[in-house]
Amino acid sequence: MDFNFSDDQEQLRDAVRKWVxxxxxxxxxxxxxxxxxxxxxxxxxxxxxxLAGLYIPEDDGGMGMGPVEGMxxxxxxxxxxxxxxxxxxxxxxxxxxxHADEATKENWLPRIAGGQAIVVLAYQERKARYRLDQCAAQAAASGSGYTVTGEKSVVPxxxxxxxYIVPAQLDGKIALFLVERAASGVESRGYGLQDGSRGAEVVFDKAAATLITKDGLAALEHAVDVGIAATCAEAVGVMDKTMDxxxxxLNQRKQFGVTIGSFQALRHRVADMKMQLELARSMSYYATLxxxxxxxxxxxxxxxxxYQLGVAMRFVGANSVQLHGGIGVTDEYIGSHYFRKLTQMEMSFGDTMHHLGEVSARMQDTAGVFA
Known part of the structure; x- marks a missing residue:
């Protein structure tokens, strides 16, 4: 299998890196x-x-690219x-x-691609514990449309x-809806998250909603899987920079008149971090493909x-802090912000223990060995 990136993909990488x-x-x-x-x-x-239109077809104003470009x-x-x-x-x-109908696509996709509209997934509930089939929010028919009632937590x-893209129960089955923040009955309370980004608690009280699909669980699984693949790729970038x-x-800090990077024990720790990074990179490729x-x-x-990215994020982040010493957790030092980001991402779209359970539940006769 050829894992080399195409010229277009390398140009895309270069453009994003220059902007960053x-x-x-x-x-x-x-x-x-x-x-x-x-x-x-x-x-x-x-x-x-x-970049906002990376997965949106060209006919709808996007770039029409795929998972590798997203990675x-x-x-x-x-x-x-x-x-x-x-x-x-x-x-x-x-x-x-x-999953949406043509009218919804025409209304939202060009605006998402152009950056005029930000549409986010609001699916987490306090009692769900990462389970996608647990949904307390309720939807009901209202005239020619629908309304949604419920609460969603940690909405980016x-x-x-x-x-918002919101899952809610409709006739005893999870359906997926699109709800505008400006709609009557929507209230949001924003706050800062551990990594410095922003989240919110969002309450829907008979808020007007547009149906995306009645097969909501399958669409929600698709949404979360896109999020997992993106998070895995992002985590590889975070760990890559953490290593740098x-x-x-280590090549600047000195003890006993020499740089600590010359100490064999610390070099072994860095080698272990590098191994975890490369294992994470290969699993990110696997998720993308x-x-x-x-x-x-x-x-x-x-x-x-x-699961594997969660293990690697914890290992690389913790070892980076330990190799730095006290400065590794100070807010003024850039390394602490990478550590905070890794800690946050380990819990995004299901934490490591949740996905270990998912891996176990999906084992067949091969006992988890790839067929």
Whole structure:
């Protein structure tokens, strides 16, 4: 199998890396975090690069690209620990393109691709514990449309988004709806998250909603799997940069008149970190290549990848802090922000223990060995 990237993919990587290096330095990120964890200006710059429409067909104003391009982009954004949740644009673009009717596509996809509309997935509930089939929110028919009632937690930029993709029970079955933030009956309360980004609690009280699909559980699984693949790729970028920062520090910090990077025990620790990074990278590739596979195969692959990425994120992050010493957890030092990001991502779209359970539940006669 050829794992080399095409010229177009390398050009895409180069364009995103240049934007991160020149347009999203640590000072801008810190200012964005201090201002609340989200910048509409930065979001529009990402859209100008075409990234918000990466998974949206060209006929709908997007770039019409696929999972590999999404992986390339998310890796580079991870290297810059970009606060703006581009993964949500990938999710909304993929879900609406695959499951919505033509009128909904025409209304939302061009605006998502152009950066004029931010549509985010609002699916987490307090009692669900990462289970997608547990949904307390309720939907009901209302005239020619629908209304949604319920509460969703930790919604990315939930108080800044223009609309939400919301799962809710309809006639005893989970359906997927699109609800505008400006609709009557929608209330949001924003707050900062551990990694410096922004989340919100969102309450729907008979809020007007547009039906995306009545086969909501399958569409929700698709949405979350897009999010898992994006998170895995982003985590590889975060760990890659964490490694660079750590090695740079070891080659500068001195003890007993020599750089600590010359100590054999510390070099072994760095080698172990590198092994975890490369294992994570290979599993991110695996998740990306399985994103368009049949549902059962795709779900199994995402659980495997997210579990392994969770293990690697914890190992690389913890060892980076330990190799730095006290400075590794100070807010003024950039390395601590990478550690916080890894900690946050380990819990996104299901934590490591949840996905270990998912891997176990999906084992067949092969006992988890790839067929």
């Amino acid at each position: 290096d020149k347009g999203y330095d640590f000072a801008r990120r810190s200012a964005t975090e201090a201002a609340g964890g989200f910048s509409r200006d930065a979001w529009e710059e990402l859209a100008e690069l075409g 390339v982009v998310m890796e580079e954004l991870g290297r810059g620990i970009v606060l703006e949740p581009l993964a949500q644009a990938l999710i909304s673009g993929a879900v609406l393109s695959a 930029v939930g108080d800044e988004a223009d609309a 920062i750590t090695v740079e520090y 399985k994103l368009n596979a049949p549902t059962a195969e795709r779900r199994q692959a995402m659980a495997r990848a997210k």
